[in-house]
Amino acid sequence: MVDINQHTPISGEDYPRTWSQFLDWFPTDEACSDYLERLRWREGFVCPRCASVEQPYRASRTRLMCRSCRHQSTVTAGTIFDKTRTPLKVWLAAAWYVTNQKNGVSALGLQRVLGLGSYQTAWAMLHRFRRAMVRPGRDRLKGKVEVDETFIAITDRINPISKIGRKGNTTKTLIAVAVEILEPKGFGRIRLRRIPDNSEQFLLPFVTETIVPGATVHTDGLAAYLVLPKHGYLHERSVMLGSDIPAHISMPGVHRVASLIKRWLLGTHHGAVQPEQLDYYLDEFAFRFNRRTSRSRGLLFYGSLDFSVG
Numbered sequence: 001m002v003d004i005n006q007h008t009p010i011s012g013e014d015y016p017r018t019w020s021q022f023l024d025w026f027p028t029d030e031a032c033s034d035y036l037e038r039l040r041w042r043e044g045f046v047c048p049r050c051a052s053v054e055q056p057y058r059a060s061r062t063r064l065m066c067r068s069c070r071h072q073s074t075v076t077a078g079t080i081f082d083k084t085r086t087p088l089k090v091w092l093a094a095a096w097y098v099t100n101q102k103n104g105v106s107a108l109g110l111q112r113v114l115g116l117g118s119y120q121t122a123w124a125m126l127h128r129f130r131r132a133m134v135r136p137g138r139d140r141l142k143g144k145v146e147v148d149e150t151f152i153a154i155t156d157r158i159n160p161i162s163k164i165g166r167k168g169n170t171t172k173t174l175i176a177v178a179v180e181i182l183e184p185k186g187f188g189r190i191r192l193r194r195i196p197d198n199s200e201q202f203l204l205p206f207v208t209e210t211i212v213p214g215a216t217v218h219t220d221g222l223a224a225y226l227v228l229p230k231h232g233y234l235h236e237r238s239v240m241l242g243s244d245i246p247a248h249i250s251m252p253g254v255h256r257v258a259s260l261i262k263r264w265l266l267g268t269h270h271g272a273v274q275p276e277q278l279d280y281y282l283d284e285f286a287f288r289f290n291r292r293t294s295r296s297r298g299l300l301f302y303g304s305l306d307f308s309v310g
Contacts, residue, residue, distance in 0.1 A: 015302035022096055022301075032088035033062055037075045040309040048073055079309045080128040086121065090114055092305070094125050099300035104268045104284060130280035132308040133287040140209075141189055144181040144216045144236075146251050147207060147225070149174055149198045150258035152265065154273055173275045174198060175261075175282065176206045179253035181218070187253050189290045192261070192282040194275070200224040207233070218251060261285055 009015055016022040026032050037045075045056045047066035056064035065072045076082050081091055097113055098105055105113075111122035151172035176195050180188030191210040195202040203224045211217060213232030219225040221239035228235040238250040248255040264285055265273055273281050291300055 009299060009302050011296060011298055015298045017296075017298050019096070022092075022298075026089060026092050029088045032092050033075055035092075036079075036081070036088070036305070036309055039305060040075060040079075047071055048078065075309075080132050081308070086116075086125065090116075091125070095129065095304050095308070096297075096301050098126070098129055099304050100297045102288075103264065104288060106268060127277070127280055129304060129308070130284045133304065134283045135307050140212045141178055141180050141191060142212045142215050143188070144183075144218060145211050146179045146181055146218045146253040147176070147203075147211075148220060148251060148254035148258075149176050149195070149203070149222075150254070150261075151175075152262060152278065154265070154275060154278065173278060175278070176203060177254045177257055177261075178206070178210050179257050181253050187256065190257055190286055192257075192286050194278050194282065198222060198224060200227060204228075204231070207231075220247070220251065257289070260289070 011017050012021070016025050026035065044053055045064060046053050047056075047069060049071040050066060050069040052066055052068040054067055057067055059065050059072060062074050062076075063072055064074065076084075076088075081088065084091070094110060094114060097110065105126070107119055107123035107126055110116070110126060111119050114122070116122050116125075151174055154173050174195055174197065176193045176198075178191040180190070182188050191206075193206050193210075195206065200223075203222075204227060207217060207225075207228065208231060211233070214234070216234040216236055217225070217228055218236040218238065219228075221237055221241065225235065225237070238245075238247075240247050240250070243250070261282075265281065287304075291303070294300055
């Protein structure tokens, strides 16, 4: 996969600036395939079986054959576009539309805009994009980071969650939230994860996998966080019980993000998300939040496809 940190994409060369330019770039499925090939193998074709780096034999316009091991593949093999009957032209239009909507889109909205034949097709396309919105090996959060948990008011209609042993005797879905705190003010990047409960067993891996050692981790008084110094973190605690300072004042980042997530799920997706699907929606929310200051919608389109073919 192309590493965006190593290659700085250029507007008008690596991605279209506008919708009008998008239409000029991608008039056919062949043009879309050529673009994805350049994006996937910027330095030239690499055989997915033997890793040979040489020009492939083109059995057809879309089928590539390695000259060393004779393995046949396509530019979409192993990507979110693999084995789909939906034309690539429609897929790329969907990518542009999804990334150009500030607050996200619903499957029904995507179906209407693209004129898709079924709601299920639009729903499946959106979920494929959501699965690709998190770049493997992405940089961990650094500096000062707030970490907390929040409950999302969605419940599993098929396999209800038991209330036993859960904080607040609730069946709501619990997620962990980490937010970079910028100086003198503001929020940086975020990380989100669905967790079964707020024990050390699940919170410690969340912290170690999303925050670099040496960072200052600001949490509430939950005992599960007491082990953080042993893992190389500076630990700042704000015990909420009995405090005169409201939680949303002492830890504004996580409370702000938690509020936005709940509003987004209810407003954009009308509360229809099920717990087993939530991870994909959290990835989409983090993708959008972390790029909220981007002025180039074309760059977001490029990023979504770069992750998709990785």
